Amino acid sequence: MRANARGSGTCVGCKTGKFYRNGKIAEYVSGDTPLAESDGGVTPPVVIKIIFTGIIYMKKIALVGCTGSIGSQTVSVVRRHPDMFKICCLVARSSVEQTFALAREFLPATVALTAPSRNVSAEDCPAKLYLGQDGALRAVEASGADIVVVACGGFAGLKFSLLALKMGARLALANKETLVCGGDIVMPLGGDIVPIDSEHSAIWQCLNFERRAPFKNLIITASGGPFRDKNFEELEGVTPEQALHHPTWKMGAKITIDSATLLNKGYEVIEAHHLYGADYAAIKTVIQPQSIVHSMVEFEDGAVLAQLSNPTMELPIQLALTYPERYDCGLKPLDWSTAFSLEFLPLVREKYPMYDLALHCGEQGGIAPTVLNAASEEAVAAFLNKKITFCDIWRVSREVVEGAENCPAVSYEQLAEVDSDARARARKAISKRYNGN
Numbered sequence: 289m290r291a292n293a294r295g296s297g298t299c300v301g302c303k304t305g306k307f308y309r310n311g312k313i314a315e316y317v318s319g320d321t322p323l324a325e326s327d328g329g330v331t332p333p334v335v336i337k338i339i340f341t342g343i344i345y346m347k348k349i350a351l352v353g354c355t356g357s358i359g360s361q362t363v364s365v366v367r368r369h370p371d372m373f374k375i376c377c378l379v380a381r382s383s384v385e386q387t388f389a390l391a392r393e394f395l396p397a398t399v400a401l402t403a404p405s406r407n408v409s410a411e412d413c414p415a416k417l418y419l420g421q422d423g424a425l426r427a428v429e430a431s432g433a434d435i436v437v438v439a440c441g442g443f444a445g446l447k448f449s450l451l452a453l454k455m456g457a458r459l460a461l462a463n464k465e466t467l468v469c470g471g472d473i474v475m476p477l478g479g480d481i482v483p484i485d486s487e488h489s490a491i492w493q494c495l496n497f498e499r500r501a502p503f504k505n506l507i508i509t510a511s512g513g514p515f516r517d518k519n520f521e522e523l524e525g526v527t528p529e530q531a532l533h534h535p536t537w538k539m540g541a542k543i544t545i546d547s548a549t550l551l552n553k554g555y556e557v558i559e560a561h562h563l564y565g566a567d568y569a570a571i572k573t574v575i576q577p578q579s580i581v582h583s584m585v586e587f588e589d590g591a592v593l594a595q596l597s598n599p600t601m602e603l604p605i606q607l608a609l610t611y612p613e614r615y616d617c618g619l620k621p622l623d624w625s626t627a628f629s630l631e632f633l634p635l636v637r638e639k640y641p642m643y644d645l646a647l648h649c650g651e652q653g654g655i656a657p658t659v660l661n662a663a664s665e666e667a668v669a670a671f672l673n674k675k676i677t678f679c680d681i682w683r684v685s686r687e688v689v690e691g692a693e694n695c696p697a698v699s700y701e702q703l704a705e706v707d708s709d710a711r712a713r714a715r716k717a718i719s720k721r722y723n724g725n
């Protein structure tokens with residue numbers, strides 16, 4: 289058997305090399321003679337059995353939201369490192385064909401569709417198939433994943449995150465509801481939570497992968513979205529097509545609109561508050577139009593560390609799977625032989641009402657961010673369906689937030705109820721604007 293740099297078992301006459309142990313590359317040395325090879329065969333003069341004290345295995349990944357933007361890029365990371373990762377569970381909402389194609393490629397133990405687009409039967413699927421929301425949770429649990437990548441959008445993502453932590457798996461987090469809505473119930477559980485969002489990943493890297501390391505301020509960068517130079521009043525007539533055109537990132541429709549209103553930046557401040565235990569006063573935001581500086585950390589002595597790279601989500605996704613090790617992620621490096629400039633512009637809270645509203649809800653805490661999240665989702669959907677204007681997204685969201693009584697967030701069930709109640713009130717507010725009743 290030929291020695292495999294990241295393999296396991298018997299190693300033939302290898303002198304030095306690397307192996308993969310407990311998720312880390314480690315050097316090994318054996319003092320033996322090298323391989324002799326002839327005509328494609330191997331004639332080992334001496335066979336050494338290396339018995340590793342640690343179990344060598346590929347990290348098993350459960351990928352929740354496997355057909356979305358982050359899910360597809362996670363798949364691409366796994367394809368780049370097939371010797372390091374094994375997808376053991378695929379969860380998608382409705383895309384039957386795409387999910388089954390991934391299942392045929394990666395042969396996971398379990399597959400789940402929460403709301404399949406057509407009737408499916410177990411024979412269609414090359415893995416054990418689960419259906420429905422509860423089925424998807426069972427599929428993740430049964431897969432025995434080491435890492436659960438929660439890359440689905442929506443409130444249900446919180447349930448997968450809670451499950452991942454209960455399983456003792458690493459939670460690689462791309463679902464915003466988990467911390468925006470559920471931060472108060474998720475963080476007390478402890479566990480290995482690693483960020484996938486580029487801003488939180490940048491902070492995590494600047495903190496040397498220690499979420500609880502001391503710092504003075506976190507500085508979150510924002511591209512500013514397509515309307516960063518306009519005042520809010522000028523945006524009344526913005527069309528969905530204009531708002532869906534993000535200058536830097538290609539993402540799903542909802543998050544692209546949230547980037548245009550800067551609601552997404554407000555959410556990122558709330559997430560940073562939970563993830564890094566930062567007071568809101570210690571979280572600054574700054575517009576960095578080139579999207580090269582992904583965020584920064586200022587320390588007590590005034591030093592500021594930043595993480596720079598060309599924009600790509602594959603870097604933070606891959607790092608969430610491999611940290612503290614770094615590997616090639618196919619990223620085009622920055623070109624230091626060509627002059628380029630980096631600008632930093634102050635992000636004025638008053639200029640972006642959705643950002644301001646998000647910070648207000650974050651500072652209030654409790655269920656307020658959940659109310660905002662639900663109301664804004666309904667409002668964004670109505671804007672995309674051309675029922676309300678771009679500025680109405682804020683008006684509807686504010687109305688629902690102001691009409692809600694705040695209280696502490698205590699459980700998933702409570703938050704799910706708050707979510708559906710806020711949605712109902714948002715739909716009413718939308719209907720009043722659209723139909724006049």
Ligand code: MG
Nearest residue numbers: 485486487556
């Ligand atoms: Mg982001």
